[in-house]
Amino acid sequence: MSGPRIEALLSQMTLSEKIGQLVMLAAGFSVTGPIIGGDASGAVREGRAGSLLNVFGPGAVRDIQRVAIEQSRLKIPLILGFDVVHGHRTVFPVPLGEAAAFDPTLWEQTARASAREAAADGVALTFAPMLDVSRDPRWGRVVEGAGEDAFVQSLFGAAKVRGFEGESLGESGTVAATVKHFVAYGAASAGRDYASTDMSERTLRETYLPPFQAAIAAGCAAVMPAFSDLSGVPMTANGPLLNGWLRGEVGFRGVVISDYNAVAELVAHGVATDLAEAAALALRAGVDIDMMSGAYEQGLPLALERGLVTLGEIEASVRRVLELKERLGLFDDPMRGLGSDGAASLMAAHRELAREAARRSAVLLRNRGDILPLSELPQRIALIGPLADAPTDMMGSWSGAGEARDSVTFLEGLRAARPDCDIGHARGVGVDEADESGPDAALALAREADLVILAIGEARDMSGEAASRTGLDLPGDQANFARTVLDLGRPTVVLLSSGRPLAVPWLFERAGAVLATWFLGSEAGHAVADLLTGRASPSGRLPITWPRSVGQVPIFFGERPSGRPASDGHYTSKYIDLPTTPLFAFGYGLTYGRVSYSALGVEPPRPRRGDTITVAVDLFNDGEHPAEETIFLFIRKPVARVARPLLELKGFSRLSLAPGERARTVMALPVSALAFPGPDLRPAVEPGDYEILVGPSADRAQLLRQVVHVEEGGA
Numbered sequence: 167m168s169g170p171r172i173e174a175l176l177s178q179m180t181l182s183e184k185i186g187q188l189v190m191l192a193a194g195f196s197v198t199g200p201i202i203g204g205d206a207s208g209a210v211r212e213g214r215a216g217s218l219l220n221v222f223g224p225g226a227v228r229d230i231q232r233v234a235i236e237q238s239r240l241k242i243p244l245i246l247g248f249d250v251v252h253g254h255r256t257v258f259p260v261p262l263g264e265a266a267a268f269d270p271t272l273w274e275q276t277a278r279a280s281a282r283e284a285a286a287d288g289v290a291l292t293f294a295p296m297l298d299v300s301r302d303p304r305w306g307r308v309v310e311g312a313g314e315d316a317f318v319q320s321l322f323g324a325a326k327v328r329g330f331e332g333e334s335l336g337e338s339g340t341v342a343a344t345v346k347h348f349v350a351y352g353a354a355s356a357g358r359d360y361a362s363t364d365m366s367e368r369t370l371r372e373t374y375l376p377p378f379q380a381a382i383a384a385g386c387a388a389v390m391p392a393f394s395d396l397s398g399v400p401m402t403a404n405g406p407l408l409n410g411w412l413r414g415e416v417g418f419r420g421v422v423i424s425d426y427n428a429v430a431e432l433v434a435h436g437v438a439t440d441l442a443e444a445a446a447l448a449l450r451a452g453v454d455i456d457m458m459s460g461a462y463e464q465g466l467p468l469a470l471e472r473g474l475v476t477l478g479e480i481e482a483s484v485r486r487v488l489e490l491k492e493r494l495g496l497f498d499d500p501m502r503g504l505g506s507d508g509a510a511s512l513m514a515a516h517r518e519l520a521r522e523a524a525r526r527s528a529v530l531l532r533n534r535g536d537i538l539p540l541s542e543l544p545q546r547i548a549l550i551g552p553l554a555d556a557p558t559d560m561m562g563s564w565s566g567a568g569e570a571r572d573s574v575t576f577l578e579g580l581r582a583a584r585p586d587c588d589i590g591h592a593r594g595v596g597v598d599e600a601d602e603s604g605p606d607a608a609l610a611l612a613r614e615a616d617l618v619i620l621a622i623g624e625a626r627d628m629s630g631e632a633a634s635r636t637g638l639d640l641p642g643d644q645a646n647f648a649r650t651v652l653d654l655g656r657p658t659v660v661l662l663s664s665g666r667p668l669a670v671p672w673l674f675e676r677a678g679a680v681l682a683t684w685f686l687g688s689e690a691g692h693a694v695a696d697l698l699t700g701r702a703s704p705s706g707r708l709p710i711t712w713p714r715s716v717g718q719v720p721i722f723f724g725e726r727p728s729g730r731p732a733s734d735g736h737y738t739s740k741y742i743d744l745p746t747t748p749l750f751a752f753g754y755g756l757t758y759g760r761v762s763y764s765a766l767g768v769e770p771p772r773p774r775r776g777d778t779i780t781v782a783v784d785l786f787n788d789g790e791h792p793a794e795e796t797i798f799l800f801i802r803k804p805v806a807r808v809a810r811p812l813l814e815l816k817g818f819s820r821l822s823l824a825p826g827e828r829a830r831t832v833m834a835l836p837v838s839a840l841a842f843p844g845p846d847l848r849p850a851v852e853p854g855d856y857e858i859l860v861g862p863s864a865d866r867a868q869l870l871r872q873v874v875h876v877e878e879g880g881a
Contacts, residue, residue, distance in 0.1 A: 171497065172488045175240060176481060180213075183240060184480055185466050187216035187487045188449075190247070190423065190457040193230065206230075210244065211237045214463060216487055217245035217291075217455060222567060224508050227288030231500045243500035245491060247423075250292035250330075250341065250566050251310060252276070254283035255509045256516040256688050257561045257568035259527040260665060261296065261322070263684030265312035266706035266755070267526040268796050268818050270325040276523050277329025279516045280566075282339040285503035286512060287567065290494050291342040293390060293423075295326035297377035298347055301720040303710065304357025306633030309563060309665030309685075311352065313709030314722045314752065316373045317815045320380035327384040335387060335493045338503050342494060344423055345381040347392035348401060348412065350374045357719070359634050360393050368808075370396075371843055373724075379416055387490060388421045391453065393428055400435045402428045403444075408452035421490050423455040424448065430459035441465035446474035454483040509567070517689060524686035524693030530679070530704035530756040531712075537657055537678040539700025539758060539791070540617070544586040548615035549577055550608040550651070551622045552597045552644070553663045559597075562665065562685025563630030572688050576621050576661055579691025583699050590615070594651075597625040598642035605647055612651050618658040619698075620651055620677075626685055629665025638669035638716045645670070652676045661694060667712040671749055682706070703758040705794035705820075707863070712750035717741070723752040723864035724811040753863035759793025759823060761862070762786050765830075766870035768858045774877045775851050779835040783860045783870060787823035794822045795862065799833050800869065802857040807844055813864055816840075833860075837876060853878045 176184070191206040209215040210233045221230055227246060234244045252258045258276045267273075277295075284292060296310040297319050312322035323345060330343040350370060355361040365374075378389070389412060391401040401407070402424055412418045432444035445465030448456065456462035469475045495502050505511060530538070553559055557573040577591050593601045594608030612618045622644045627633065639645060649672075652658060660673060660680045674680055681704065686693055696702040713721050718741075732740035740746050765784040773779050787793045799817035803810045816839050821831050840856055841849040853876050861869035 168485045168489055169492065172485060172492065175242065175488060176484060178240060179484070181467065183213040184484050185462055186214040187242070187484045188455055188462050188480070189215050190217040190219060190455050191215045192458050193218050193221050207233050210234050213238050213240060215244070216242065217247060219247040219457070221246050222248050222284070222287040222289050224288065224504055224506065227504055228501060235500050243491060243496040245290050245494070245496070246288055247291040247293060248284060248289045248566065249294065249564055250280050250284045250289065251294045251296070251564035252562070253568060253687060254280050254287065254289070254566045255568055255572070256283060256513050256520050257565050257573070258520055258523050258687045260309050260562040260685045261311055262309045262313060262665065262709065263527040263686060264523055265318060265322055265709035266529050266684070267523065268707055268709070269526065269820065270321050272523060272526065273322055273325035274329040275519060277326045278332070279519055281330045281332070281341045283509035283512050283516070284341050285339050286505035286509045288501065288504045289341055290496065290502065291344060291388065292330060293344045293346060294330070295323050295343065295381070296346050297323045297381060298352030299373055299377065300352035301722040302353070302357040303638060303666035303713070304634055304636065304716065304719060305352060305354055306359055306629045306635070306665070307631055308352070308710070309629040314711060315709070315724065315815050316376045318709055319377035323377045323381040324384040327381050327386045331385060331387065336495045342387035342490065344388035344390050345378060345386045346390035347425065348378055348389050349392065349407060350396050351392035351394050354394060357634050359632050362395050364397050367847060368843060371847060375411065382416050382418050386420065387493070388423050389418060390423050390425055391428070393425050393431070395435060400432055400437060402453055403432055403437060403447040403451045405451040413452060421454045421486050422452050424453050424457045424459070426457050427459040429453065429456045429461035442468035442472060442474065445469050449475055449479055449483060454486050513572070520687055521689035521693050521696070524689050525696050525702045527684060527686060527706050528694065528697055528704060529682040529706035529708055531682055531750060531754070532674050532677060532680040533756055534678050537659060538698060540584070540698050545616035546588045546614060547580070547590070547617050547619060548608070548611035549580060549589055549591050549619045549621065550594050550611060551620045552593050552595055552601070553623055553661070554591055554593070554621035559626045559663065560685060560690040561687060562626045563633070568688065574689055574691035576691050576694055579693070579695035580619070580698065582692070583695035583701070595643050595647045597644070600643065605650070609650065609654070612654050612656055615656055618651060618656045619661060620648060620658055621661040621663070622648055623663035623668065624665060626665070636716070638667065638713065640668065640670060648673060659698070667710060669713050669715050669749070671714050674749065700758065700791065703792050703794060704755065705757060705796070707753045707755040707796045708750055709752070711748045711752045712754070714744055714749045718744065718746070718748070721748055723813050726809050726811055751863040751865040753796065753798050754865070755796070757793035757795065758789065758791035759787040759825065760789035761793050761795045761823060762788065763861055763870055766860055766872055768872040768874055772875050772877050773837050774879055775837055777837050779837060779858070779874060780832060781835055781858055781860060782830055782832045784828060784830050785821055785823060786828045787825060790825055792822065792824050794820060796820050797831055798861060798863065799835065800859040800864065801840060802859065803840070803852065804855060804857065806852055806854070808842070810842065813859065813866070840876065851876060
C-alpha cells in the first residue's frame with residue numbers, strides 16, 4: 167500500500183508527469199547502447215523523466231538532482247541507475263569467474279563493497295545480478311552470470327541481492343538490485359544474443375525460474391525482462407510470466423524495468439504495429455519503467471485515447487516507482503549516500519577483497535609434473551603474449567566506473583612478487599590482430615628462458631552483450647603463436663583469459679600448466695602472482711562444463727538419461743568423431759595439494775518427508791602443499807514418474823587441508839530438497855530410492871555413492 171505522500175503526489179500529477187515517472191533516460195556516456203535521448207536535463211525539468219541511467223559522481227549527481235528537486239514542478243527526485251555488475255570503481259572478477267569460488271559469503275561481500283562505492287557516487291539502482299542459466303558458451307553474456315546450474319545461480323543471485331541491498335534500502339551504502347534477464351534469455355537460439363528461445367514448461371520451471379524466485383525471496387527491488395521472446399511471446403510483453411508468475415504466483419511487489427529500448431522493439435518483434443500498441447502491451451504485461459525507447463512517452467497517451475490501457479493501469483505503475491523512491495529514502499535525501507569525493511576514498515579499503523576474490527576465482531586446469539608453484543630459486547622468466555600487460559582487459563566487460571590505470575596486470579604483479587627473477591616481456595601477437603613488432607622478440611625471450619608464461623585468450627569485449635561467437639577457439643593468430651612457443655620445448659605455463667570456456671584441447675595436452683584466469687578485475691596481476699608463486703593455492707572450480715569442441719554445445723552435467731546411452735554400439739547417443747564427455751566436468755579444478763575422498767556416510771538410510779539427511783565424507787591431503795577443496799553433493803533419482811537428470815546439484819562445502827591432514831566434512835540435505843515437478847508440474851517428493859553422490863566434480867567416475875530410500879508419509 168502506498169503512503170499519503172505518494173497519494174498526494176498522484177493527485178497533483180498531470181498525465182504527462184505520471185507517464186514521466188515511468189520513463190528512464192540515459193545521460194552522459196552509455197555502456198548499454200548509443201545515447202538516443204541526448205541531454206536529459208530538459209526532460210527532468212519538465213517532469214518527463216523519473217529516472218536516469220549512467221549518471222554517477224558527486225558533481226554530476228548533484229547537478230541533475232537539483233534540476234529535479236528545485237526546477238521541476240513537483241520536486242520529485244530521480245532514481246539514478248548504473249550497471250554495477252562486478253564492481254563500481256574497484257573491479258572484481260567477472261561473475262562467471264567469481265562463481266568459480268563457490269562461496270556465497272564472498273559473493274555477498276563483493277556486492278556489498280560495490281554498493282558502497284556506487285552509493286557514494288550517487289547511484290541508487292544497479293542493473294544486476296544477471297541470473298540467466300546458460301549452457302551455451304557461444305552466447306557472449308555467459309560471462310555475466312554464474313554458469314549452467316540453477317542451484318548455483320539461485321545462491322549467487324540471493325547473495326548478490328543481499329550484498330547490494332543490505333538489511334534495508336534506507337541504509338547508507340546500499341543500491342537497489344535489478345535481477346535480470348527475466349526469463350530464459352541464456353537459452354538463446356544458436357547462442358546468438360537477442361535471438362528467440364523456446365522450451366518446455368518443465369524446463370522453464372525446473373531450470374530457468376528458480377534463480378529469480380530465490381532473488382525475489384531475498385528481497386530484490388526490481389526485475390528486468392529479457393530482450394528475447396519465449397516461445398513467440400517477447401518477455402517485455404509477457405503478461406502470463408510478468409503479472410502471472412512474477413507478481414501473482416511468487417508475490418513480487420517491486421518495479422519491473424524494461425531493458426534498453428526493449429518496449430519499442432516490440433514493433434520489430436512483430437507483436438505491435440506502432441509505439442502505442444507496444445506501450446500498451448508492455449504496461450499491461452507489468453512493465454513499469456520504459457528504458458530509453460520513447461514508447462511510453464510517445465505511445466501511452468495514444469494508447470489511453472484508443473482504450474488500449476486505462477489511467478488506473480498507468481497509476482499502478484507510477485505508485486510502484488514512487489514507492490521504490492520512498493524505500494530508497496530519496497524524498498528525504500535526494501543526494502543519499504553521496505560522498506564529498508565519491509567512491510575514490512573507499513577504493514583502498516576494497517583492494518584486498520578484490521585480490522582475494524581474484525585468487526579464489528582462478529581455476530587451475532592442468533599442472534603436469536607439478537610445474538606450479540614456481541621454484542623459489544631465481545630464474546629467467548619470459549612473460550609473453552597479448553594479455554601479459556593488458557590493464558584494460560583485466561577488467562572484463564561491464565567494468566562499471568573502473569579505470570584501466572587502477573588495474574594490476576600479470577606482468578606488474580609477477581615483477582612485484584618475484585623481484586629476484588629476470589622477467590622479460592613481449593607481446594608476440596595481438597589478441598585478434600597482428601602485433602606491429604612481430605613475434606620474433608617474444609620467441610627470442612622464450613628460447614633463453616628457464617620458464618615461459620604465455621598470457622593468451624580473449625579481449626574483454628569478446629564476451630558480454632552482443633558478443634556471441636560461433637567458435638570457441640583462440641582469436642586471431644594466437645593459436646599459431648602458442649604452438650610455435652610450445653614447439654620450443656621450454657617449460658610453459660599458460661594464463662588463459664576469457665569470458666567463456668575455450669575449446670582448445672591441444673593447448674591442455676601440450677602446456678605444462680594452464681590457469682583459467684577469466685577476467686579477474688583490478689587486482690588480477692597480484693592475485694595471479696600469489697597463485698603462481700605458491701603464496702596461495704588455487705581453489706577455483708568450474709561453474710560451467712568445459713567442452714572439447716564447439717560441436718558439443720550445449721553441454722552440461724544435468725542432462726537426462728537416454729534410452730540408448732553412449733557406448734561402443736553403433737546405434738547409441740554419441741558422436742562418431744569425439745567422445746560425448748567434456749574436456750573438464752562442471753566443478754573441476756586442481757589445487758597444489760592431492761586430495762582423496764573416502765568413507766561416505768549417509769543417515770538415515772530411510773528418511774521421511776520433513777527429515778534432514780546428513781551426508782558426511784572423509785578427505786585426506788597427501789600432497790606437499792595446502793589445499794582448499796570444494797566438495798559437491800549431487801543426487802539422482804534413477805526411477806521416477808518423470809525421467810530425472812543424471813545428476814542434480816544440491817549442495818557444496820569447502821574445506822582447507824594442510825599437507826598430511828585428514829578431515830571430515832558434513833552437509834545437511836533436507837528431504838524437501840529432493841522435490842521435483844511431477845507430471846502435473848507440481849513439485850513433490852516422490853518416495854523411493856535416491857542416489858546420494860559426493861565428490862570433487864560432476865565427473866561420475868570420481869563420485870562416491872550411497873542410496874537412501876525415502877519412505878511414504880511424513881511432514
